[in-house]
Amino acid sequence: MAYITKRGSSYGVRYTYQDEQGKNCNKWESFSTKEEATNRKKQIEHELANGTFLIPSTITVKEFLMEWLPKQCNKHKWAPQTYQSNLGTVQNLIIPYIGDMQMQKLKPYHLEDLYSTLSKTPCGQYLEGKKQVLSEKQQQRLLSGTTIHEVHRLLRTAFQYAVEWGILIKSPVPVDSPKKSIQERAIWDADEMWAALASMEDPILHLAVHLTLVGALREGEVAGLTPEDLDFEGADGTGTFRINKCM
Structure with a gap:
């Protein structure tokens, strides 16, 4: 009563x-x-x-996320880079803006405001949770829609756990997610490729770019190549290389 x-x-x-x-x-x-x-x-x-009464809690978004992250990491066996990426999202794109708000007081419009704020925020505004001093040029490079979409994805997953843990009755994350950025990339033709290679005097740079173009490699795959991955006598003297790791 x-x-x-x-x-x-x-x-x-x-x-x-x-x-x-x-x-x-x-x-x-x-x-x-x-x-x-x-x-x-x-x-x-x-x-x-x-039986639907929500036990009062003053836990903040920061407190919840910093407790939830390591538990998720251990439960799903995240790779170190996955954990660091999600930690960076929490520290730099969520906590500075809504970290002090109580979980039970969050409404969908608070998160809509967060997305709107992030869309006007320069990349690198926060690093490890600390506000950075950016140059005028750096301030012109704003966070992409893809990055804001990732914030939405992480919050949606985290707040579903908050419901399971009895902190929330219903997740405040909006149903509609921010749209990802679509950026067309220009692709070199053969003449542009040979012109670029001809301009490179550093043999290591020449080799790295040549392998990238020939094998359609990602940056991490090129950086992960080691001497044993290159076989100059393979394929009857044509040469081969093997991609089995990345950096």
């Missing part, structure tokens, strides 16, 4: 609930009008009766 008590010009709703350990706890909530207090009383009694 919940009870309404008038205190001066305000109205308080008093009720008892059980915490995670089954201990009875008393709670007061204050409202400026009797109508608000009455509506809240009915809501509390309904939720207590059907």
Whole structure:
């Protein structure tokens, strides 16, 4: 049961609930009008009766995410680079903006505001959670839609766990995700490729770029090549190379 008590010009709703350990706890909530207090009383009694009452929690977005990340890493056996990437997203793109907000007070419009803010934010504004001093040129390079989409993806996954853990009744993450950026890339033709190679005097750079073009390699695959991956006598003297790792 919940009870309404008038205190001066305000109205308080008093009720008892059980915490995670089954201990009875008393709670007061204050409202400026009797109508608000009455509506809240009915809501509390309904939720207590059907088992949907949300145990009050003051945990912030920062506290939750920094607890959730290592648990997810251990549970799903993330690679170190996956953990560092997600940690960077949390530290640099989420915590500086909504980290101090309480989880139970978050609404979808708060996250829509976050996405809007990020769309106007320069890349590298925060590094390891610390605000950086950017040059005028750096300030002109804004976060991409793809990056903001990744923020949305991470929050959607994290807040689903918050529901499972009983911190939230429903996730506040908007249904519609920010659109990814689509950027067309220019591709060299054969003449441009040979012209570029002819301009390179450094033999190591020449070899790296040549292998990249011939094998359609990614940056990490080129950086991961070692001497034993190159066989200059393979394929009857034509030569071969093997891609089996990346850096």
